[in-house]
Amino acid sequence: MSTSSQPTTPPTSPVPLLAIGGSAGSLGPLTELVNGLPADLDAAVLVCQHTGQDGRSHLPDILARRSQLPASWAVDEERLERGHVYVAPPGRHLLVNDGFARVSAGARVNRHRPSVDVLFASAAQSAGPATIAVVLSGVLDDGAVGAALVDLVGGTVWVQDPDAAEFGSMPGAALAAAPGARIMSSVPSSRDIVAALRRSSAARASDVRPATTEVEVEVGMDGAFPNEPGFLRSGETKLTRLACPECGGGLAQVDLPQISYFRCHVGHQYGPQSLAAAQSDATEQKLWAALAALEEQAVVQGYLEGTEVLVTSEPPRPGTFRSSASELADRAVALREQVQKWTLAAHPDDAAATT
Template sequence: MSVPADAPNGVVAVGASAGGVEALQRFAAGLPEDLPYAVLVVLHMPAGAASVLAKIMDRSGPLPAVTARDGEVLAAGRIHVGVPDRHLLVDDHHVVLSQGPTENGHRPAVNALFRSAALQFGPRAIGVLLSGALDDGVLGLAAIRACGGVAVVQDPADALFSGMPRNAIEGGEVDHQLPASDIGPLLAKLVDRVVEETGMEQNVTMQLENRIAMGSRFSTEIDGEALGPPSGYTCPDCNGSLMEVQVGNYRCRVGHAWSSEALLVAHDQEVEGALWVALRSLEEKAKLSRRLAANVGSGPLYQRYTELADEAGHAYRVLSTTLEGEYRTSAGAPGES
């Protein structure tokens, strides 16, 4: 693809998750009218969702916002908004909508956008991480900074969900933190800064991960050995082996990517699901045993079925009480925040 003559000077890549719509509205409201960079936005959303985010952002501020289309040219002063079930990436000043493997269980993923922007625009890439849980976007901000760009996060105290910006701050991958409504004025200053075009050495791992994101949903062209050494963990999406791409960054052989925190949460959900299956099985075993006992009358079989019913019923009550206690502990007592 050829680079358009009026291509933007750089990109502002923006990522958000839970609480992100409100943050994106305030972010859009503060953007300068003459921004010389293109803006790309991804928000975690279900694959089948009908997104109206572009319309919301278009009404919220001075810059026009459009739903991103594969192959369209990036435009300065325009907000290109990602769509459900597609990674939003950039290549040669053009939008790429990809069905590459999910990252942290998401497509679109913030890390995928940030990494792509870093590789394409280097020091002229600015990453903005807004409200959200967990840590998607942290590795992406690290990629932007590694390529000479700038990392900005919403002040955790200003975010409805502080996890994503807080994790970036704690990971040491942030240059600026401020309320969502104040990020626009900061961008007006950042885009005018003097950028040194240094011939930075290409990051092979970053390029590999970008190619994976650009690929198909079920790509078979990924070289597992090139990803890194085996981690000893399994992928929650496909149960395949996870390779450690770098510390806290894992991928399986078909490309699903996981950060340490997202992997922990995914395995917690797997454990909880298994416990609920066990609870249901115990309840059914107790019911079936009692029915069998009622059908055989007195004797050894009656005693055996009754004992099985009592054992299953006792195990059911113990597990149910344990799960209820775990739920209360994780949710907090009434009135706690």
């Protein structure tokens, strides 16, 4: 884990964890869910909502005003307490390590920081079966891999009803990835959570422990540089020929029973839907870069044709062809039209929003 030094005073017993993740359309269900939690809740509440990087969110204040529980931004190396809501700060992953909150500026996961997958995977690693994960409304599939890991370690996974959620993609993906996931009522109810916590507490008291599952939360070289170019990290299944859309590093595939995901050695990680979306964005950037290069070539060629440089320079080698400035300009115009059509086709919602 790419964080600072470890806390020196571990808690006497693991704190049960209630980890909640959501994105677009999740604020209403999130506030309603937290509002119904009792003041004596036997768990620390960890919240990851996709936010911008500018730090303008007031989510802790919103949750605290409508809840019996205090809420605050998570602070690195802060001991987690039962009955408190810890919110992932904008631009930072929220993790758990030995009962302490960890705040990380690690690589984006599913194009997000904070990422629901990182929070859920960390909770599964830290609390095992004493983890309850809740996936609320959102687009694409952040949280699906984390939900699968929580399920694998014997934790409990709840998802908002995808048909009732404003955006059902995130809860639907989690439902498909975690075989033991359960659908909450159309309006997420805290009663389900409290009942699940009681069952989890009874299982811990009976020392009911499922088979352990190794969970790697954050990926990084950590100073260990292998000598094998095709190295695989722990848990990785195979290398692919795919490049990370964000950094260009090679992607390895990681297979879980119900879902596969992809990550590079830097730590960028993608569920299948998130990878497709990231590739779409990268393709658009590359197309616009190609257009810029072609237009710049036309400008330079026009400059050469308007000066004596082209006349006095060495003639083209046999078998080569030098396009004129007008030909290059025509190609640039044609490419621009194609790029714009592709962009509209790739982002139909953006086009509809402007009409």
